[in-house]
Amino acid sequence: MSVHSAILFTPANRKCWIPPVGLINFAVNTACKTFIGTLPDLLKSAFIGRFFAYYLLLFLCSFPHTSNACDSRAYDRTASARHIIDGDTLVLSDGRKLRLIGIDTPELARKGRPAESGTDAARLYLSKLLKDKDRLGLKYGPERKDRHGRLLAHLFLEDGSNIQAGLLREGLALPLNIPPNVLFSDCYEEQMLLARAAGRGLWQLPQFQTIRAKSMQPDTHGYRLVHGVVSKLGFSDSAVWLNLNKHLAIRIRRKHLSYLAGLDLNNIIGAEIEVRGVIYQRNKQMRVSVRHKNDLKILK
Numbered sequence: 659m660s661v662h663s664a665i666l667f668t669p670a671n672r673k674c675w676i677p678p679v680g681l682i683n684f685a686v687n688t689a690c691k692t693f694i695g696t697l698p699d700l701l702k703s704a705f706i707g708r709f710f711a712y713y714l715l716l717f718l719c720s721f722p723h724t725s726n727a728c729d730s731r732a733y734d735r736t737a738s739a740r741h742i743i744d745g746d747t748l749v750l751s752d753g754r755k756l757r758l759i760g761i762d763t764p765e766l767a768r769k770g771r772p773a774e775s776g777t778d779a780a781r782l783y784l785s786k787l788l789k790d791k792d793r794l795g796l797k798y799g800p801e802r803k804d805r806h807g808r809l810l811a812h813l814f815l816e817d818g819s820n821i822q823a824g825l826l827r828e829g830l831a832l833p834l835n836i837p838p839n840v841l842f843s844d845c846y847e848e849q850m851l852l853a854r855a856a857g858r859g860l861w862q863l864p865q866f867q868t869i870r871a872k873s874m875q876p877d878t879h880g881y882r883l884v885h886g887v888v889s890k891l892g893f894s895d896s897a898v899w900l901n902l903n904k905h906l907a908i909r910i911r912r913k914h915l916s917y918l919a920g921l922d923l924n925n926i927i928g929a930e931i932e933v934r935g936v937i938y939q940r941n942k943q944m945r946v947s948v949r950h951k952n953d954l955k956i957l958k
Contacts, residue, residue: 726819726820726823726845727845727848728820728822728823728842728845728846728849729814729818729819729820729823730795730797730812730814730818730820731795731814731818732797733795733796733797733814734796734797734798734811735795735796736793736794736795736796737750737751737752737756737794737796738750738751738791738792738793738794739751739788739791739794740753742781742784742785742788743755743766743781744763744764744765744766744777744780744781744784745761745763745764745776745777745779745780745781745783745784745825745830745831746758746761746762746763746780746825746831747808748784748788750809754808754809755806755807755808755809756796756808756809756810756811756813757804757806757808757809757810758811758812758813758821758822758825759799759810759811759812759822759836759839759841759842760812760822760833760834760835760839760840760842760843760846761822761825761826761831761832761833761834761846762831762832762833762834762881763776763777763780763781763825763830763831763832764776764777764780764860765777775860775863775865776830776859776860776863779830779859780825780830780831783824783825783828783830784821784825787815787821787824788821791815791816793816794813794814794815794816795813795814795815795816795818796809796811796812796813796814797811797812797814797841798810798811799811799812799838799839799840799841800838800839801838801839810839812841812842820842820845822842822846823842823845823846823849824849826846826849826850826853827849827850827852827853828853828858828859829853829854829856829857829858829859829860829861829862830859830860831860832850832860832866832881833846833847833850833952833953835917835949835950835952835953836949837914837917837949837950840917840950843950843952844952847952865880865881865882866881866882866883867883868883868884868885868932869882869883869884869885870884870885870886871884871885871886871887871902871903871905871906872886872903872905874905874906874937874944876944878937878944879936879937879938879939880936880937881934881935881936881937882934882935882936882937882946883932883933883934884902884906884932884933884934884937884946885930885931885932885957886902886903886905886906886930886931886933887902887903887928887929887930887931888900888901888902888926888927888928888929888931889901889902889903889927890927891923891926891927896911896912897909897910897911897912898910898912898915898923900926900931902931902933905944906933906937906944906945906946907943907944907945907946908933908945908946908947908948908954909945909946909947909948910947910948910949910954911947911949914948914949914950917949917950917951918948918950918951918954919951920951921951921954921956929956929957929958930956930957930958931954931955931956931957932954932955932957933946933948933953933954933955934946934953934954935947935948935953
């Protein structure tokens with residue numbers, strides 16, 4: 659996918675057009691006077707100047723920009739993969755297990771439970787992507803290990819391509835925002851939205867279609883997207899609670915409120931929202947925990 663950038667020129671006066679900040683590092687653009695002075699006299703006309711700027715704009719926009727905001731070459735270290743466990747977990751050549759930050763892929767069969775839909779596709783994608791790759795880039799988050807002792811990192815190919823972004827873009831993974839490791843959360847969100855809009859991968863499955871809170875069955879569990887109206891706001895010592903009537907309770911731990919910047923609790927009652935996350939049962943109530951702004955969106 660290529661994205662064309664638009665460059666806007668700002669009129670300083672009737673004969674001078676100043677390019678945006680992103681272009682002022684060029685010597686010819688450091689001063690309006692110098693810029694105009696290097697052009698033929700004909701271009702000093704306001705009309706011709708605009709004509710020139712317009713075609714310069716078209717010329718610059720004719721070059722496709724394929725870089726992705728998720729990509730990076732700023733690694734903390736490099737490594738290679740020995741074994742792929744599933745779509746979000748692998749074993750490095752030194753024997754350590756690596757859990758990819760920011761995503762969650764379907765689970766393997768375990769403890770008598772069958773493998774989840776999409777497990778094989780995610781694992782196969784990652785296996786093919788990393789095959790014969792001797793140099794992978796790892797970028798750590800503030801927390802380097804999870805509660806299982808696995809290393810946590812964003813993973814990149816040698817050309818800087820973000821592997822998590824690829825899994826999300828293909829609909830093979832779901833966003834998983836766990837502060838403080840949220841460096842690429844907004845970029846990962848964009849990749850997920852592309853897959854969701856196109857109905858790719860997991861987004862074809864009924865489980866991942868948005869449901870209304872009032873339509874939820876008492877045994878609903880697992881990752882869901884739920885739409886409803888906030889009917890109640892409550893507080894406990896450790897959390898803020900939003901209720902979608904009697905159907906679902908949303909738990910936001912106080913320590914995570916800073917990651918939901920822009921959430922106006924004073925006007926939240928009556929708001930239509932979409933919330934996503936893993937539904938679980940507690941005290942005969944369906945609940946979901948939210949840790950990041952991308953997991954709770956105000957619709958109205």
